[in-house]
Amino acid sequence: MSRNLLFSLVVVAVCVQASEGQKPNSAPWLLCSDFWYRTIEEQVPTSDLHNHGPDAGSEEWKAVIEFKLGVRGEPDVPSRDSESWCWYIDQLVRGGRSRSSGDGNAAVAAMAPWPSYDCEKVRPDSIEAVICKDRGLSALDRQLSDVYAIASKKAANKHLPQLKAQQRGWIKGRNECWKSDDKGGCVRDGYIHRIAELQARYRLVPSNGPLRYVCGGNSGNEVIATFFQTVPPTLIAEYADSVSLMYLHSSGSGARYQGRNEIFWEHQGEALITWGYGASEMRCKKGL
DSSP states (O other): OOHHHHHHHHHHHHHHHHTTTOOGGGOTTSTTSHHHHHHHHHHSOOSOTTSOOOOTTSHHHHHHHHHHHTOTTOTTSOOTTSHHHHHHHHHHHHHOOOEEOTTSSOEEOOOOOOOSSOGGGSOTTSHHHHHHTOHHHHHHHHHHHHHHHHHHHHHHHHHHHHHHHHHHHHHHHHHGGGGSSSHHHHHHHHHHHHHHHHHHHTTOSOEEEEEEEEETTEEEEEEEEEEEOOSSOEEEEEETTEEEEEEEEOOSSSEEEEOSSEEEEEETTEEEEEESTTOOEEEEEEOO
16 A cells, blocks of 8 residues: 555545544544644744744734645645635645654655656646646656555456556546646545545445435335545445445535535434426425
8 A cells, every 4th residue: 555545545534533423524634624734834844943933824824834835825826715725735744745854843745746557748738737836746757656556456357457447447537637627626636535435335434334214204214324534525325226426515515515416404303305307396304
């Protein structure tokens, strides 16, 4: 197992221990949460030898984090008051890091700026070239490469051809980001969701479930859901003869997951589930 993937799994394991008994929507491993700030502080210390430093999560703290990662002032760094900033920093820290101790303080040195492929062999006007020029996207590419390698081993001979075909399709879709006004953001979202998808489908991270949700008071009408501690959190739900992977989206209350044509919105033990385009909403309760 690569050091990058191992570090990711260690962080998730720590989060699981800290959040035992909590519902998916209150999980402390969500980006930009207090727990996430403390986790980043542990990996990229900003305090001095006397434990004096900015408050984790503050504007000053974020500026110091950027400085220690060697990205302060770079044009591709998202605004510090956005969730995209947390995504960016999270991928930098998990994507690859090394420590130096010039003055006795632990500092994170600039990580290798290249992705998993040879940047000298790509077309200058391609999406691959965009990734080569972006430190954060390069880190995401390396992380995906690690996750894909582990998934391939779990797929073995039975499902490996299907996995390879899906990955080729994903790469083709990623390269369509050249049509986007925000190419970097498009590519970043693609990597983040693909990494989470592989981690969930191939059970590479801890999970909660399967959990049974009975819909409309009919025990024969049920949805089986398994929640995965990916970033962002995901669930895989089964209904009738179909399966859907959904990602957690921000909501005013409860945990709202959304897939291609499915929505799973849980609040206080009850879930509102829409399965399929134009389908009616089902009211479901968690079963035993």
